[in-house]
Amino acid sequence: MNWLLVVAGAMVGAPLRYLTDRAVQSRHDSVFPWGTFAVNVTGCLILGVLTGAAASGAAGSHLQLLLGTGLCGALTTYSTFSYETLRLAETGAGFYAAVNVVGSVAAGLGAAFVGVAVAQAVWA
Template sequence: MTVALIVLGAAVGAPLRYLADRAVQARHDTPFPWGTLTVNVAGSALLGFLAGLPVPDGVMAVAGTGFCGALTTYSTMGYETVRLVEEGARFHAVANVVVSVAAGLGAAYCGLAVARALA
């Protein structure tokens, strides 16, 4: 049953990641991967929020592991960083790593803090 919940959450999270990434990136004329950063920060905040709530295992499987796991895409962040280096955009590559990690951790912490304040 847990695997089915994870698959269900991922089936929603993955297309949403793609659509949100494309929508955000289309609004920026820069090599910096704003779309990937956006979905990673949003997913980190949501996962932090879920982690701070007393949610049942099934909810964490579908929303946390499935949805947030498919929404966030740190493998794409890694790929885009390598691509930026190969294109000579070293500043953007370093900024991508630093901002992605710092913003993701910060968003997760903020989500956790909000959940704890509400619980």
């Protein structure tokens, strides 16, 4: 029955990803993929908090399946990030492609570290 937790999380994560991407992107007049950037960094923050909570004993395996695998698995998107970066490079926006790669990795890791630190402060 663990798979039902993953499905339930994904049922929320996938539409949330789409709606967030559209809302964020509609507010920017740039070729930079702000929507994908936002959902990926947000997903990293959620996973950081969840990881810190699990390490502190505040989150069990069911919550990890629901939020980590299901919600964040559907919310975040490495394939779209890769595709959008490739399209930026192909259309002559190489600077934006490089910023997308470096910025996404740095912001994602930073968000994960912040999430773990917040969880440890709350539950430790």
